[in-house]
Amino acid sequence: MREKKLYRRAWRAEPPISDSERELFGGALRYDFGWVKHEYAVLDLKPLAAVRALPQLLGSTLRLAWESDPRALLTVGLTEIGQGMAQAVGLLLTNEVLQALFAPGTTTERLRAALPALVAAGVLAVVNAVLASLSTAGTGRLEPKVERLATEKYLRRAAGVELEAVEDGAFRKLLDSAQFGALAARNMIGACVGALNGVFTIVAAAGVLTVLHPALLPLLVLIALPRGWGAMHVAQRRYASRMNWIEHERAARLVNNLITSRESAKEVRVHQVGRYLLDKFHDMAETSEAEQTRLADGRAITELIAAAFSGAAALATYAALGALLVTGRMDIAMAGTAALAVRTGSASLSALITHINTLHEESLYVRDLDRFTAAAEARAIPLGGTPVPDFPEKITFENVTFRYPDREQPALRDICLTLTAGSVVALVGANGSGKSTLVKILAGLHQPGDGRVLWGDTDLAEADRLDIFRHVAVLDQDFQRWPFTLRTNIRIGQPERTDEPGRVERAAAYSGADKLGTTLPRGYDTLLARQFRHGSELSGGQWQTVGQARFRYREANLVIADEPTSALDPEAEIQSFARVRALTEEGRTVVLVSHRMAGIQSADVIHVRHEGRLVESGSHRELMDRPGSRYRRMYLLQADQYGTPR
Numbered sequence: 001m002r003e004k005k006l007y008r009r010a011w012r013a014e015p016p017i018s019d020s021e022r023e024l025f026g027g028a029l030r031y032d033f034g035w036v037k038h039e040y041a042v043l044d045l046k047p048l049a050a051v052r053a054l055p056q057l058l059g060s061t062l063r064l065a066w067e068s069d070p071r072a073l074l075t076v077g078l079t080e081i082g083q084g085m086a087q088a089v090g091l092l093l094t095n096e097v098l099q100a101l102f103a104p105g106t107t108t109e110r111l112r113a114a115l116p117a118l119v120a121a122g123v124l125a126v127v128n129a130v131l132a133s134l135s136t137a138g139t140g141r142l143e144p145k146v147e148r149l150a151t152e153k154y155l156r157r158a159a160g161v162e163l164e165a166v167e168d169g170a171f172r173k174l175l176d177s178a179q180f181g182a183l184a185a186r187n188m189i190g191a192c193v194g195a196l197n198g199v200f201t202i203v204a205a206a207g208v209l210t211v212l213h214p215a216l217l218p219l220l221v222l223i224a225l226p227r228g229w230g231a232m233h234v235a236q237r238r239y240a241s242r243m244n245w246i247e248h249e250r251a252a253r254l255v256n257n258l259i260t261s262r263e264s265a266k267e268v269r270v271h272q273v274g275r276y277l278l279d280k281f282h283d284m285a286e287t288s289e290a291e292q293t294r295l296a297d298g299r300a301i302t303e304l305i306a307a308a309f310s311g312a313a314a315l316a317t318y319a320a321l322g323a324l325l326v327t328g329r330m331d332i333a334m335a336g337t338a339a340l341a342v343r344t345g346s347a348s349l350s351a352l353i354t355h356i357n358t359l360h361e362e363s364l365y366v367r368d369l370d371r372f373t374a375a376a377e378a379r380a381i382p383l384g385g386t387p388v389p390d391f392p393e394k395i396t397f398e399n400v401t402f403r404y405p406d407r408e409q410p411a412l413r414d415i416c417l418t419l420t421a422g423s424v425v426a427l428v429g430a431n432g433s434g435k436s437t438l439v440k441i442l443a444g445l446h447q448p449g450d451g452r453v454l455w456g457d458t459d460l461a462e463a464d465r466l467d468i469f470r471h472v473a474v475l476d477q478d479f480q481r482w483p484f485t486l487r488t489n490i491r492i493g494q495p496e497r498t499d500e501p502g503r504v505e506r507a508a509a510y511s512g513a514d515k516l517g518t519t520l521p522r523g524y525d526t527l528l529a530r531q532f533r534h535g536s537e538l539s540g541g542q543w544q545t546v547g548q549a550r551f552r553y554r555e556a557n558l559v560i561a562d563e564p565t566s567a568l569d570p571e572a573e574i575q576s577f578a579r580v581r582a583l584t585e586e587g588r589t590v591v592l593v594s595h596r597m598a599g600i601q602s603a604d605v606i607h608v609r610h611e612g613r614l615v616e617s618g619s620h621r622e623l624m625d626r627p628g629s630r631y632r633r634m635y636l637l638q639a640d641q642y643g644t645p646r
């Protein structure tokens, strides 16, 4: 008990913080991953508790395995049982061979007597080898399938949760910690097979030993226990160390990546940041090396102690065998078989304890995956609901208020506005005034805290969310630059639709991205990712034309463009605003968020936002005619920069 307390205290200590970590990150980088919580669960692991927990641990993995490939699972299970039985029969046959060899008679007679058992043992060895190889093949088939299934479940759930969950720090931690679950589930298969094998082998050896002499059974346990204890101790230390040091290693890797990444390449060279970061990396790597050394030393000592105790127990066992021989309670043949059974059984028992420990360790990660699954289900975007009209005459915000969960102040306060079908509605306002938030609510990504949003007569709170998404196209300020080909970058606007010939090209022509289609080395099939062979790089403005082509391809009825022209040259920008305007001729409604006052003046209605509220609404003319209006001030400020006559 005391030893355990000391042990805990030693491992509870925070790892030292290197000076570099302090300088770069302001202290230790501790992401507080969910799985750090498991540290004491594993440290509390006692052999009996681990064995008791075994069926439950196996349950979730076996369910996954059954879902992935029931045939492979059955093969593995049956072949492992078969191998256990073969072990037992093998030991009994060995006993028979030894009995025959030590029986009175000439050598030839004794050999002849031993022959049938020898042949049977040979056949059994072949059967055992076949079973082992079948089990290996089955395990090999099962492991990647289990990992794939678990990964797919994880990714499907991650893609299906509300945006709010993705932005929630606590959920993100869960998302991060659960990513280890799939690999852990795979590892558990191997450990399960190992444990199963261990159990059957031990049962076989124990059965044979009990038949030979029951006193030998506890001795078998005595030999195995120290090694099992040693294995468990080493695994626990490794796990605790990993928990404590993982963030330090992450931080070191982050520094490492920053030296080599493309994004930082310019500053790394011009500002000579490379040398500086390399020194920091060296410092941090040295700090964790010291921990590795400490772990290795601890392991060496633990294993030595375990080997000493195990050796002493083995000595006692052989002494007991000797005593049984001397007192005539066991003949030489039986003693030989017993020695063999003791060896096989004790090795299997040590291995079993290690496997159970691995199972326990891995199951903690699998449990994280389960916890994530439950949380993701609770926060999933609900399926079903009222379908929304294709072209609603108007979309109305009625007293909408919205606050991000981690913020005190609402990002939107009491917003009332109407978007009329087939018009361009512009949103302007200072940074942080809530324009993008309003757009996210409009697109169905967030639900208002108070008030309602109506598509025609349908309240978005009751609407089919997937149906809303189907009607919306978004070109965000930081829209996704997919590391795929130009064609896919446009087609991905509506990936579920089979591409009709010429549709990508038409969408590209709409935004001016068709120039890229003709000038890039492989045309529309050029990969837009420099990090790969044959990949090409686009400029910020070129990317924006690709983004615009993508939302054109989507052909949605509500088009939301959040700063769609920030990287375009003046000529392209004027054309772009004209194109966005032209979308309304097809009956589409356009919501335009921009700081470019010249570009939005042609909008049908301009809404001015300030600190989460809607403070002015009207056409450019109306707002300019209002002396002292916020809009007029913003417009003139920008115009003044160009010296434009008022």
Ligand SMILES: Nc1ncnc2c1ncn2[C@@H]1O[C@H](COP(=O)(O)OP(=O)(O)OP(=O)(O)O)[C@@H](O)[C@H]1O
Pocket: 167, 404, 405, 406, 407, 411, 429, 430, 431, 432, 433, 434, 435, 436, 437, 438
């Ligand atoms: N995901 C988020 N979680 C918490 N707060 C957020 C989040 N996104 C935005 N905010 C906060 O909500 C407020 C409104 O932000 P929003 O992005 O809607 O402003 P904006 O008008 O679009 O700004 P900009 O013109 O700079 O793009 C800001 O105070 C911002 O810090």
